[in-house]
Amino acid sequence: xxxxxxxxxxxxxxxxxxxxxxxxxxxxxxxxxxxxxxxxxxxxxxxxxxxxxxxxxxxxxxxxxxxxxxxxxxxxxxxxxxxxxxxxxxxxxxxxxxxxxxxxxxxxxxxxxxxxxxxxxxxxxxxxxxxxxxxxxxxxxxxxxxxxxxxxxxxxxxxxxxxxxxxxxxxxxxxxxxxxxxxxxxxxxxxxxxxxxxxxxxxxxxxxxxxxxxxxxxxxxxxxxxxxxxxxxxxxxxxxxxxxxxxxxxxxxxxxxxxxxxxxxxxxxxxxxxxxxxxxxxxxxxxxxxxxxxxxxxxxxxxxxxxxxxxxxxxxxxxxxxxxxxxxxxxxxxxxxxxxxxxxxxxxxxxxxxxxxxxxxxxxxxxxxxxxxxxxxxxxxxxxxxxxxxxxxxxxxxxxxxxxxxxxxxxxxxxxxxxxxxxxxxxxxxxxxxxxxxxxxxxxxx
Amino acid sequence: xxxxxxxxxxxxxxxxxxxxxxxxxxxxxxxxxxxxxxxxxxxxxxxxxxxxxxxxxxxxxxxxxxxxxxxxxxxxxxxxxxxxxxxxxxxxxxxxxxxxxxxxxxxxxxxxxxxxxxxxxxxxxxxxxxxxxxxxxxxxxxxx
Numbered sequence: 001x002x003x004x005x006x007x008x009x010x011x012x013x014x015x016x017x018x019x020x021x022x023x024x025x026x027x028x029x030x031x032x033x034x035x036x037x038x039x040x041x042x043x044x045x046x047x048x049x050x051x052x053x054x055x056x057x058x059x060x061x062x063x064x065x066x067x068x069x070x071x072x073x074x075x076x077x078x079x080x081x082x083x084x085x086x087x088x089x090x091x092x093x094x095x096x097x098x099x100x101x102x103x104x105x106x107x108x109x110x111x112x113x114x115x116x117x118x119x120x121x122x123x124x125x126x127x128x129x130x131x132x133x134x135x136x137x138x139x140x141x142x143x144x145x146x147x148x149x150x151x152x153x154x155x156x157x158x159x160x161x162x163x164x165x166x167x168x169x170x171x172x173x174x175x176x177x178x179x180x181x182x183x184x185x186x187x188x189x190x191x192x193x194x195x196x197x198x199x200x201x202x203x204x205x206x207x208x209x210x211x212x213x214x215x216x217x218x219x220x221x222x223x224x225x226x227x228x229x230x231x232x233x234x235x236x237x238x239x240x241x242x243x244x245x246x247x248x249x250x251x252x253x254x255x256x257x258x259x260x261x262x263x264x265x266x267x268x269x270x271x272x273x274x275x276x277x278x279x280x281x282x283x284x285x286x287x288x289x290x291x292x293x294x295x296x297x298x299x300x301x302x303x304x305x306x307x308x309x310x311x312x313x314x315x316x317x318x319x320x321x322x323x324x325x326x327x328x329x330x331x332x333x334x335x336x337x338x339x340x341x342x343x344x345x346x347x348x349x350x351x352x353x354x355x356x357x358x359x360x361x362x363x364x365x366x367x368x369x370x371x372x373x374x375x376x377x378x379x380x381x382x383x384x385x386x387x388x389x390x391x392x393x394x395x396x397x398x399x400x401x402x403x404x405x406x407x408x409x410x411x412x413x414x415x416x417x418x419x420x421x422x423x424x425x426x427x428x429x430x431x432x433x434x435x436x437x438x439x440x441x442x443x444x445x446x
Numbered sequence: 447x448x449x450x451x452x453x454x455x456x457x458x459x460x461x462x463x464x465x466x467x468x469x470x471x472x473x474x475x476x477x478x479x480x481x482x483x484x485x486x487x488x489x490x491x492x493x494x495x496x497x498x499x500x501x502x503x504x505x506x507x508x509x510x511x512x513x514x515x516x517x518x519x520x521x522x523x524x525x526x527x528x529x530x531x532x533x534x535x536x537x538x539x540x541x542x543x544x545x546x547x548x549x550x551x552x553x554x555x556x557x558x559x560x561x562x563x564x565x566x567x568x569x570x571x572x573x574x575x576x577x578x579x580x581x582x583x584x585x586x587x588x589x590x
Contacts, residue, residue, distance in 0.1 A: 047579060118552055150552050156513050160550030181550060188508050209547060414536055445543060
């Protein structure tokens with residue numbers, strides 16, 4: 001033993017000598033290549049040592065937890081010989097282990113994405129005094145099973161398909177390609193999509209889509225729901241859409257322009273005419289905004305939007321309305337706050353039968369606070385819709401209303417959220433009445 | 447200058463000398479400090495250090511005319527998230543869930559080691575990733 005220590009001491013002395021004398025000298029002479037090779041090998045060794053040290057930490061942490069578990073199970077057992085970890089070390093190790101576990105979990109999913117067809121989705125099930133989308137129904141409701149696929153096409157090509165299995169107001173399950181888009185990225189400033197997309201007006205229609213989980217609130221404002229859930233706007237367009245963003249110091253300019261098939265009101269509900277329309281007239285429009293990405297206003301987005309669409313119906317005689325909509329939106333989205341507001345002005349022209357122009361409006365504001373463990377929110381929404389305008393008159397849900405709502409979101413984990421909302425709704429023209437809602441929903445992503 | 451050991455050499459001597467040499471050379475040569483993150487990109491990609499965050503959050507898909515293909519490296523991801531993106535893993539995953547659902551873009555694929563990440567950058571035009579030690583043969587665009 002003494003000899004070994006002696007040898008080690010002599011080796012150490014040699015090391016010091018080498019470090020102090022021979023290395024600088026070696027650096028100065030022409031043996032740089034050998035030194036570089038040695039350095040590389042030694043760096044690899046250091047990496048290996050680090051990896052081994054991390055593994056030892058991991059095993060120690062695991063052993064510590066097992067020992068704690070054993071101690072709980074058999075309280076009379078003597079304490080283990082291993083030195084006790086300090087609270088700070090244990091906390092640090094737990095933190096590191098948690099981060100590594102999170103990364104491994106997330107990465108495991110994304111390793112699977114390398115197959116070329118990543119598929120994810122959302123689903124939710126609710127219960128309430130009214131169905132959140134079809135107020136005439138009560139009790140439990142199976143809402144959406146929503147898959148979205150983003151196949152990797154390579155290069156600058158993009159694809160997005162959103163398949164939604166949803167229950168209609170009669171309780172029947174239907175399948176819809178909510179979004180079917182093929183795209184090409186020219187640059188960060190320009191991506192061209194063709195297919196069926198969510199019409200880029202306002203904020204929520206292109207931010208929240210069909211996955212309930214992705215929304216902090218339990219539901220959208222009623223008038224911005226999808227067409228088959230009581231919405232009064234053409235939420236889907238089949239056509240072409242150019243979108244992009246131009247970054248600058250402290251923010252970026254956002255824009256969208258699009259053109260597609262003019263929609264049709266069929267049996268009281270707007271249809272986006274995925275196979276084309278019979279009159280050949282289009283919807284076209286655009287949206288522009290500015291998003292602050294730094295500074296005091298970071299998280300704020302302000303924008304305007306407008307569209308024009310020729311929308312007919314399936315009545316006899318067939319009506320045709322030129323729907324002209326313009327408005328604006330504001331969003332404040334940070335780690336702490338989520339506020340949003342949108343306003344829509346309708347300047348419709350009923351072209352057949354010709355009843356002239358009609359003016360209506362709709363708006364909402366929602367305020368949310370992202371507390372560490374819960375997200376409460378309040379929302380007020382209102383529509384004032386001209387009932388002599390055949391565009392609203394032909395829609396089953398085209399009546400005016402106002403609603404106040406308050407709710408909360410609680411995340412059980414990264415992929416499972418519980419939502420709760422109470423709301424009071426007043427109908428003010430086609431029918432006059434009010435009803436209260438108490439709603440709960442469990443929403444997941446996968 | 448060549449040193450000729452005068453004492454008796456044994457395997458234990460050699461191991462001790464190599465270990466001490468490793469420690470001293472690493473220190474002397476200014477080797478990588480623990481937790482350093484090197485962002486590397488394939489040839490021809492000109493990326494500024496302040497653009498790295500946008501690239502890995504899907505906000506920037508191009509460097510000039512070159513389409514970028516970022517990849518995560520699980521061997522260095524914890525340091526990268528902490529030092530560069532300043533996000534915890536949950537927040538990072540959540541951002542990409544929304545980004546992918548809204549924009550049709552995919553989160554960066556994940557490489558399992560520095561070697562795999564470097565190989566990806568060498569083989570893929572427009573690729574960018576990060577490693578935990580200074581690599582050879584690829585361009586380091588930023589060090590954090």
